[in-house]
Amino acid sequence: MTLADHLPILPVIIPALAAPIVLLVMRRRPVLGVVVSVASCLTMLATALAMMVQVSDGTILAYAVGEWAAPFGIVLVADRLAAMMLVLTASLALIALLHALVTRADRKGWHFLALFQFQLMGLNGAFLTGDLFNLFVFFEVLLIASYGLMLHGQGSARLKAGVQYVVVNLVGSSLFLIALGMLYALTGTLNMADMGLRVAAVPPEDQGLLRIAALLLVSVFALKAAVAPLHLWLPRTYAVSTPAVAALFAIMTKVGVYSLIRVVPQVFGEGAGAAAWVPAPYLLPAAIVSAVIGFAGVFVARSLSEQAAYAVIGSTGTLLIAVAGWSAGSLGAGLYYLAHSTLAAAALFLVADVVARRRGAFGDNASPGPVFAQRGGVALLFMAAAIAATGLPPLSGFIGKLLILKSVAALPDWGWAWGVILGTTFIGVVGFARVGSAVFWKTAGEGTAPAGPATRADLGAPAIALGLLVALAAGAGWASVYADAAAAQVLDPAQSARAVLTEAGQ
Amino acid sequence: MSYEFLVASAIGVLVAGGIYLALRARTFQVVLGLTLISYAVNLFLFASGRLVVGRPPIWDKAVSDYTDPLPQALVLTAIVITFGMTAFVVILSLRSFLETGSDHVDGDKVPCDAQDGMAGSIAEDGEDTRP
Numbered sequence: 001m002t003l004a005d006h007l008p009i010l011p012v013i014i015p016a017l018a019a020p021i022v023l024l025v026m027r028r029r030p031v032l033g034v035v036v037s038v039a040s041c042l043t044m045l046a047t048a049l050a051m052m053v054q055v056s057d058g059t060i061l062a063y064a065v066g067e068w069a070a071p072f073g074i075v076l077v078a079d080r081l082a083a084m085m086l087v088l089t090a091s092l093a094l095i096a097l098l099h100a101l102v103t104r105a106d107r108k109g110w111h112f113l114a115l116f117q118f119q120l121m122g123l124n125g126a127f128l129t130g131d132l133f134n135l136f137v138f139f140e141v142l143l144i145a146s147y148g149l150m151l152h153g154q155g156s157a158r159l160k161a162g163v164q165y166v167v168v169n170l171v172g173s174s175l176f177l178i179a180l181g182m183l184y185a186l187t188g189t190l191n192m193a194d195m196g197l198r199v200a201a202v203p204p205e206d207q208g209l210l211r212i213a214a215l216l217l218v219s220v221f222a223l224k225a226a227v228a229p230l231h232l233w234l235p236r237t238y239a240v241s242t243p244a245v246a247a248l249f250a251i252m253t254k255v256g257v258y259s260l261i262r263v264v265p266q267v268f269g270e271g272a273g274a275a276a277w278v279p280a281p282y283l284l285p286a287a288i289v290s291a292v293i294g295f296a297g298v299f300v301a302r303s304l305s306e307q308a309a310y311a312v313i314g315s316t317g318t319l320l321i322a323v324a325g326w327s328a329g330s331l332g333a334g335l336y337y338l339a340h341s342t343l344a345a346a347a348l349f350l351v352a353d354v355v356a357r358r359r360g361a362f363g364d365n366a367s368p369g370p371v372f373a374q375r376g377g378v379a380l381l382f383m384a385a386a387i388a389a390t391g392l393p394p395l396s397g398f399i400g401k402l403l404i405l406k407s408v409a410a411l412p413d414w415g416w417a418w419g420v421i422l423g424t425t426f427i428g429v430v431g432f433a434r435v436g437s438a439v440f441w442k443t444a445g446e447g448t449a450p451a452g453p454a455t456r457a458d459l460g461a462p463a464i465a466l467g468l469l470v471a472l473a474a475g476a477g478w479a480s481v482y483a484d485a486a487a488a489q490v491l492d493p494a495q496s497a498r499a500v501l502t503e504a505g506q
Numbered sequence: 507m508s509y510e511f512l513v514a515s516a517i518g519v520l521v522a523g524g525i526y527l528a529l530r531a532r533t534f535q536v537v538l539g540l541t542l543i544s545y546a547v548n549l550f551l552f553a554s555g556r557l558v559v560g561r562p563p564i565w566d567k568a569v570s571d572y573t574d575p576l577p578q579a580l581v582l583t584a585i586v587i588t589f590g591m592t593a594f595v596v597i598l599s600l601r602s603f604l605e606t607g608s609d610h611v612d613g614d615k616v617p618c619d620a621q622d623g624m625a626g627s628i629a630e631d632g633e634d635t636r637p
Contacts, residue, residue, distance in 0.1 A: 184555075
């Protein structure tokens with residue numbers, strides 16, 4: 001086997017090797033640790049892009065770990081959706097890492113860079129795995145790393161929010177295990193593709209159990225995705241995290257959405273008896289409520305980072321409105337919006353940090369403060385990030401929302417979807433305008449701002465995130481074709497079952 | 507009473523106790539509740555391979571009946587993970603208590619002694635005065 005054959009496992013291996021190296025060298029030679037971290041992220045991006053090229057023609061790479069044949073061993077599956085999520089993760093990781101290094105946030109506590117790599121390992125693994133129990137394990141890897149990252153920098157606000165975050169996720173993990181146990185007892189397999197085939201053979205007397213297991217699993221994913229009413233943990237956690245970490249966390253809620261998109265068509269598709277499309281009746285109402293709560297939170301937020309956290313909830317809601325259709329068209333539109341909303345949320349968190357760094361005691365509170373350094377440039381960045389988050393032209397959010405509106409028009413409940421998407425966009429615009437004018441136009445208090453950072457270097461990371469959004473808007477034709485193809489591939493589970501259960505066995 | 511009934515009711519009692527404790531307001535009880543829930547989950551996972559008594563977990567041509575080895579591997583993984591998580595959450599809640607002076611999960615400044623009915627004995631209002 002050549003290195004190319006091992007491509008699907010590289011995104012897990014690279015951070016798994018980089019993390020201990022960083023841990024070892026950090027104490028004596030911090031510069032080397034930084035170099036290794038950046039190199040690891042760059043390699044990950046290159047690997048993900050290579051994988052994207054390889055799967056863009058519709059091939060599904062199935063990698064049997066240790067050459068144990070598919071239903072028995074753990075299999076990694078790289079298809080269009082997985083490759084897309086890997087590219088997104090690697091790009092976001094580079095942006096977040098750059099911001100952390102420029103603002104020296106990585107020096108505020110121990111082991112930031114090592115935990116960052118472990119977090120990426122968990123994320124990449126969760127996007128690649130084709131085995132449900134392995135998905136649980138990678139969830140735990142990314143959660144354990146995220147606990148450390150979330151608490152990075154300490155302080156009582158973080159510790160308070162941290163306890164809640166950890167407890168909520170521990171309960172979520174327990175529910176995940178119960179669902180897995182039930183599914184294993186019913187189907188006798190943990191491989192997603194194999195389970196999708198065997199779930200049709202569940203006897204009639206066990207259909208009730210199957211339905212419960214499916215609903216439990218879906219609610220765990222909904223908890224990770226912060227869908228209403230399971231969103232309450234998110235705003236506080238994200239708002240108090242170190243901004244570079246919060247920017248990376250923008251992809252964490254998308255892990256929940258990804259798992260939903262991956263598992264529901266594959267395991268609980270047409271042939272699943274009582275569990276067929278089990279979340280379908282609940283997903284649209286929950287998505288609508290999340291979108292409303294999220295953008296209402298944007299409207300009333302008291303600080304920029306809190307506003308960004310609520311924007312995450314709102315964008316997840318909008319995204320799930322598209323996913324809830326479970327049609328190739330709406331799912332494709334949703335995947336385009338997923339890529340967009342992740343980068344937009346990251347940009348919002350980073351801009352909030354840029355503002356907080358310049359305003360001293362005022363922080364990123366949504367109240368007028370003294371004039372601060374580079375106010376014009378920062379205001380421009382905030383405006384661009386707000387345009388992206390609400391979905392106004394010319395950035396990719398507009399195209400994403402337009403695609404979603406167009407695709408859900410064919411669905412029965414399109415009136416609700418249209419009303420909510422358009423209404424929340426308006427509320428979001430007003431909310432961002434209110435906060436923006438308070439922070440950037442009004443001036444309160446005499447005197448100048450406290451000495452902020454003299455350089456403009458910390459404007460770089462948010463600018464890159466926004467630049468990627470411009471690229472996503474400019475390349476919207478290609479990107480939406482890719483997203484549609486990824487959606488079609490996800491909704492055709494027979495295709496991946498063939499790839500996983502035959503090719504990986506050879 | 508059958509073996510299945512005993513295991514099932516043990517899991518049920520553990521989960522009930524765990525949920526009750528996890529919904530309490532103070533971190534120590536929440537941690538205990540999470541531990542009970544994770545015990546119940548481990549038992550549940552173990553039972554997902556069906557309860558079989560006196561059979562080897564390894565398949566061999568000589569044996570006709572064997573117990574499913576996979577849930578045991580899963581339980582081992584789950585135990586390791588929950589053990590680490592419990593250790594982490596204990597340290598975290600201890601740290602949070604020391605830093606904020608309150609062991610309430612929502613971090614409110616409720617003096618701990620007020621809950622125990624000893625409010626008069628310590629004059630502080632829960633503010634952290636430690637260095």
